[in-house]
Amino acid sequence: MEVDMEVDDFVTKSQTFVSWLEKAGVTISDKIELADLRNRGAGRGVVARKDIAEDEVLFTIPRTSILSPETSALPKYITSSLEDPWLSLILNMIYEHQQGQASKWQPYLDILPQDFDTPMFWDEDTLSFLKGSAVLSKIGKSSADQSLTTQLLPIIRANDNLFYGNDVLDSELLALCHRMASTIMAYAFDLPSQDGPASEQEDGWEVDSNASTAATPKGMIPLADLLNANADLNNAKLYHTPDAVEMRSIKPISPGDELLNDYGPLPRADLLRRYGYTTDEYAKYDVVEIAEDLIFLPASKTLGLSTSALQERLDYLEEHDVLDTAYDISHCDSKELTTSPCPEELTTALNALALSAQDFKTLKTRSKLPKPDPNEKTCDLLREILERRGDMYLHNTYTLDQNAIDDMRKNWNLSKSGARRRLMALEVICGEKQVLAGARDWIEERRRGWSEAAYNKRQAEEKVDGARIGKKSKR
Numbered sequence: 001m002e003v004d005m006e007v008d009d010f011v012t013k014s015q016t017f018v019s020w021l022e023k024a025g026v027t028i029s030d031k032i033e034l035a036d037l038r039n040r041g042a043g044r045g046v047v048a049r050k051d052i053a054e055d056e057v058l059f060t061i062p063r064t065s066i067l068s069p070e071t072s073a074l075p076k077y078i079t080s081s082l083e084d085p086w087l088s089l090i091l092n093m094i095y096e097h098q099q100g101q102a103s104k105w106q107p108y109l110d111i112l113p114q115d116f117d118t119p120m121f122w123d124e125d126t127l128s129f130l131k132g133s134a135v136l137s138k139i140g141k142s143s144a145d146q147s148l149t150t151q152l153l154p155i156i157r158a159n160d161n162l163f164y165g166n167d168v169l170d171s172e173l174l175a176l177c178h179r180m181a182s183t184i185m186a187y188a189f190d191l192p193s194q195d196g197p198a199s200e201q202e203d204g205w206e207v208d209s210n211a212s213t214a215a216t217p218k219g220m221i222p223l224a225d226l227l228n229a230n231a232d233l234n235n236a237k238l239y240h241t242p243d244a245v246e247m248r249s250i251k252p253i254s255p256g257d258e259l260l261n262d263y264g265p266l267p268r269a270d271l272l273r274r275y276g277y278t279t280d281e282y283a284k285y286d287v288v289e290i291a292e293d294l295i296f297l298p299a300s301k302t303l304g305l306s307t308s309a310l311q312e313r314l315d316y317l318e319e320h321d322v323l324d325t326a327y328d329i330s331h332c333d334s335k336e337l338t339t340s341p342c343p344e345e346l347t348t349a350l351n352a353l354a355l356s357a358q359d360f361k362t363l364k365t366r367s368k369l370p371k372p373d374p375n376e377k378t379c380d381l382l383r384e385i386l387e388r389r390g391d392m393y394l395h396n397t398y399t400l401d402q403n404a405i406d407d408m409r410k411n412w413n414l415s416k417s418g419a420r421r422r423l424m425a426l427e428v429i430c431g432e433k434q435v436l437a438g439a440r441d442w443i444e445e446r447r448r449g450w451s452e453a454a455y456n457k458r459q460a461e462e463k464v465d466g467a468r469i470g471k472k473s474k475r
């Protein structure tokens with residue numbers, strides 16, 4: 001009975017939303033429709049009803065229907081003190097949410113999620129399944145609590161004529177702020193300025209996700225944000241025109257196929273942190289982040305560098321923009337020895353550390369950097385660094401996790417959020433361990449290449465020497 005009511009509610013909300021879109025001036029191609037994808041754990045999505053060619057407009061949304069600080073009925077002066085566009089949008093969404101039926105966006109707000117699977121909402125026990133992943137330090141619950149509490153709550157309290165905050169506890173308001181923040185993280189788009197050169201383009205311009213900064217204005221774009229994502233099957237893209245946004249196909253789409261956006265090359269840890277889900281298609285973007293404290297000091301000890309010598313080299317690398325607080329190790333093909341799993345900056349830095357005092361002095365005099373290609377010494381250092389990094393996970397092997405994942409996928413009830421979250425955590429961890437294992441294999445392969453080359457060289461030298469001796473003895 002409860003399930004049926006839930007189904008009805010889901011369907012009714014979808015229908016009300018679709019009727020609202022029409023009233024809001026959204027034009028939708030008759031080749032697509034909203035779909036219920038809960039059976040594959042993907043909520044709502046948009047699917048093709050008919051064949052769609054490349055570069056067809058799938059829907060157009062007037063800028064006036066985008067929910068943003070520009071369009072919300074919340075007076076502008078309320079958010080004028082907020083420099084962060086995220087905070088501004090959170091406040092505008094809270095305002096529109098509290099307006100209920102009086103809000104222009106109510107049918108849209110009604111279909112947005114109220115619960116999230118992002119680690120921000122996990123309990124400590126479930127979070128412990130992510131042990132070892134750098135994502136744990138990026139969840140940022142306490143810093144979010146801090147900025148929401150110190151920047152938004154006072155504005156809500158001070159404007160009780162606009163917000164319904166007075167009969168609500170701080171903890172409830174904070175929970176509402178978090179809900180809106182998480183919605184924005186998974187649903188909002190960057191909104192490029194209406195002015196500027198891009199608006200002169202005739203065909204509209206696509207949002208360049210690389211150009212996104214913390215200061216780029218954000219907005220909630222109804223329907224555009226109902227597209228799910230797939231790193232491999234991306235077939236639609238959002239374009240901006242001066243007065244509207246358009247979703248267009250970027251390849252032919254067949255009836256029944258889902259319209260899929262691309263959230264960018266996100267490792268599964270970030271997909272989980274921002275969107276609260278993981279899929280295998282994003283496994284290729286998995287990385288292992290290694291913090292500097294696991295790298296330079298331990299490497300200097302292995303190399304027998306004094307503290308002052310280490311500092312001198314780090315200062316030099318800093319001057320040349322090579323130092324970072326952390327480096328990402330990525331997937332690699334261990335047979336493809338030219339493509340390293342380590343970023344060039346890391347290899348360059350380790351090569352600089354491994355130089356003799358005299359060679360480092362010469363490098364400095366010439367104001368040069370070592371090549372980013374690892375040599376035998378740096379490979380040894382890298383091997384140690386990867387070992388140390390691997391020790392941060394619960395088990396330094398991924399077979400155990402892979403078995404657990406297979407078991408969970410087969411036998412666990414994944415409609416329960418606890419089970420789902422544990423599975424996603426394990427997928428993240430297992431992916432990272434696989435990256436580490438690949439990097440280790442790559443290093444071993446490289447070392448094998450060197451040993452073989454050294455062996456062949458020795459053999460060749462011995463042959464030459466043998467021939468010489470032979471010649472001598474003949475004489």
Ligand SMILES: C[S@@+](CC[C@H](N)C(=O)[O-])C[C@H]1O[C@@H](n2cnc3c(N)ncnc32)[C@H](O)[C@@H]1O
Nearest residue numbers: 041042043044186187225226227228229275277
């Ligand atoms: C921009 S919304 C897409 C619309 C969403 N499905 C809904 O029902 O509201 C992003 C959210 O959709 C879900 N999602 C997106 N792509 C997915 C996929 N390939 N598989 C499962 N869930 C996905 C995630 O929960 C994510 O946080």
